[in-house]
Amino acid sequence: MNTRNGETRAVVVDDSRFMRTLIRRLLEEEGVEVVAEAADGVAAVETVAEHAPDVVTMDIEMPRQNGIEAVEAIMADCPTPVLMLSAHAEENADVTFEALDHGAVDFVTKPGGEVTSEMPRVKRELVEKVRAAAAVDLDARRRQSTSTPTTPPVATAGPVARSRAPCPDGSTVVxxxxxxxxxxxxxxxxxxxxxxxxxxxxxxxxxxGFTSRFANRLDGRSGYEVAEARDGERIGAGQARVAPGGSHLVVDDDRSGQLRLRLRDGDRLHGVKPAIDLTMASAAETVSGPLTTVLLTGMGRDGVDGMGAAKRAGGTTIAQDEHTSAIFGMPKRAIEAGHVDEVLPAGEIATAIVTTLRQ
Structure with a gap:
């Protein structure tokens, strides 16, 4: 990173002067140096090229050039981690995911202009996301795309066909x-x-507001029936559920080949909700069949204790490797804690999941 005096250097992009001022204040109060601002996508590309910041906060809807177009231009001309600022509404979720597809590394909901009791939390999330984005390895996505593809082989007669047989009943992946x-x-x-x-x-x-759209994307891009999890529902073979934003997802029963899911409120764990630790730990305690837990890229230590619980329960644990991780934080901590059985590039993980469960 191009830090000076240990500070993260940011460029703030938004067509609202008020929002640029607010974001600058929130960041600078926590030691993030805002080196420049821009009011539209065209100016953003020029400003990033001039100041070479560690991270860019990017609005989506702007004149002359919108946030997605600006992300594409920045990634082409002067690759820099971009954190999208998205209005907190489901109708903005699809365009936010489109920005991720075009090279943005993460997103955060845009802070409201009013001063409320929620402002400290909003400020903390913004600053944490900015610092996490600044630490992203932009080459990881390229390395991820060139690692061994996860697409399963086409079924044929003989041994290859047998490799596509079902996993044991009750096989679960978190x-x-x-x-x-x-x-x-x-x-x-x-x-x-x-x-x-x-x-x-x-x-x-x-x-x-974003996890339901994320589930829809997964549903359209995989062979599994994917949806956002609902409290009290049961899921069986061939089904996948995404923990809703703002709720912890736990498993409290495994009967007749189906898991019963529960959504819990409660406090944030490791500053997040949903927390990976709670879902993995509940699965380790409840799931009766084979269990595999997988920890992918991310900052912090969420998932470390959950992986430990799964390993102690006899499950298999897999972590994404440093080479393909945008941020080798959570996987690294789980590895250092001795909770990981296999460390693999992103492209090999799906095959490894199926292999371990069939064994």
Whole structure:
């Protein structure tokens, strides 16, 4: 990073002068140096090229050039981690995911202009996301795309066909991810053959209002029936559920081949809700069949204790490797704690999940 005196250097992009001023104040109060501002996408590209910041906060709807077009231009001309600022509304979720597809590393909901009791939390999340985005390895996505593809082989007669047989009844997978995770999660689920008959739980650190659209994306890009989890529902083979933003997802029963899911309120854990740790730990305690837990890219230590619980319960644990992780934080801590059985590039994880469960 191009830090000076240990500070993260940021460029703030928004067509609202008020919002630029607010974001600058929130960041600078926590030691993030705002080196410049821009009011539209064209100016953003020029400003980033001039100041070479560690991170850019980017609005989506702007004149002359919108946020998605600006992200594409920045990634082409002067690759820099971009954190999208999205209005907190479901109708903005699809365009936010489009920005991630075009190179943005993460997003955060845009702070409201009014001073409320929620402002300290909003400020903390903004600053944490900015610092996490600044630490992202932009080359990881390229390395991820060139690692071994996860697409399962075409079924033929003989041994290859047998490799596509169902996994044992009650086979369960819990996938946890944070910064840089959405695209990796999509690739992992796309690589899981429907014939394996897995039950899949996904915990991606993401705010409420976005996880339902994320589930829709996964549903369209994988062979599994994917939806946002609902309290009290049961899921069986071939189904996957995404933990809703703002709720913890736990498993409290495993009967007749189906998991019963519960949504819990409660406090944030590791500053996040949903927390990977709670879902993995509950699965380790409840799931009666084979269990595999997977920890992908992200900052912090969420998922470390959950992986430990799964390993102690006899489950298999897999972590994404440093080479393909946008941020090698959560996986690294789980590895250092001795909770990980296999460390793999993103493109090999889906195959490894099926292999471990069949064994």
């Amino acid at each position: 996938v946890g991810a944070s910064t840089g995770g959405p695209n990796v999660v999509e690739d992992v689920l796309a690589g899981l053959p429907p014939e394996a008959g897995l039950r899949v739980l996904v915990v991606q650190h993401m705010p409420a």
